[in-house]
Amino acid sequence: MKILLVEDDQALAEVLGESLREAGLLVEFAATGGEADFLISTERYDAVILDLGLPDGDGTRWLAQWRERSIELPVLVLTARERWSDKAAGFSAGADDYVTKPFETAEVLFRLHALVRRSHGHSHPILTSGDLRFDTHTGSVSLAGRPVPLTAQESRLLKYLMHATPRTVSRSELAEHVYDRDHEPDSNVIDVQISRLRRKLGKTRIETLRGQGYRVVALPSQG
Template sequence: MHVLLCEDDDLIASGIVAGLDAQGLTVDRVATASSARAMLSAAHFDVMILDLGLPDEDGLKLLRQIRQQGVEIPVLILTARDTVTDRVDGLQAGADDYLLKPFDLRELSARLHTLVRRMAGRSVNVIEHGVLSYDPSSRETRLAGQPVDLSRREQALLQALLNNSGRVLSGEQLKDCVYGFGDEVESNALNVHIHHLRRKLGGRIIETVRGLGYRLGPAGHDSEPTP
């Protein structure tokens, strides 16, 4: 999961980044509304954490603007504004969830997973695809009931494909799902991850669509790791 964190408090932001990173999430942090706009236009994110008290403008203004522009990214407001009116204003501005500071990182992570799950149209956390299952919260992958050890990048790639079943994703879209904005990415890195997933989960797990990108393979019942 690729998270955009818009939080101007360095201490809070560093704690969120470290905590979510430890749970396998990729987090890019910005401190201003203008930087958030730039990031949203430059890369793909699965979910956004938005503080309201930003130094250049109120977070609600940013939220209303991106919704007016048709940006559908799930947004969780993370703020100390705790009145009912504040919560109603945030939700009516286009937020999908509202969490008060101070907060527990486990709850924040669970709420993010729930937002992404709903965005993908799923009612349960575990994603099933034929004999393959993946739990984004526990990061557990199983093939025909047997656990499969995937690296963090492989998990992110698999989740991106599972969340977009039937859609063709370009190489750049997949890189945005797997890597942070500032990560150094070697030219063949994505191909290496795809090769490893095919080796571990079966050659048909990822289909190459020539000239366009990649998509999730058919949900067959005979998937076997590639020797």
């Protein structure tokens, strides 16, 4: 899951960004609305965390422009403005959720996960595909009730595929959403990590559709 954090307070951005990375998210930064606008127009993100007090214009103005351009990615407003009128302005501009500073990082994480799940059509925090379960709150994975240890990269890859289920995900989409844009992998790297997931989950759990990409298959329980 790749997040764009739009925050002009560099110290806060670094602290929050580190916490989000520790939780397994990919985080990219923008210090202004203009920079965020450029990145949103050229990169693909799963959600945006948006401060309202930006140096080049109110965050609600930028948000309203994105919605006018039919940019529908989830946006979580994170701001010190706690008056109801400010919250109303944020939601009216197109915000999906609103958190005021100071905040608990855990709350931001829970709300982010909920926004991304719902954008993919999932309401429950545990993603399931047959007897495969991925808890988006804890990051734990189980197969037929047994825990499956995954590396951080394997976990990000599987979580994105399960969010997309039953849709097929192309290699380019995986590269954009699961890997840092400064370290985007070639197709062989993705193939290797898919192969590792198959060894841990079963070789038929992730299907390859030639020329299209990958998708998670809901297999019946073996127990």
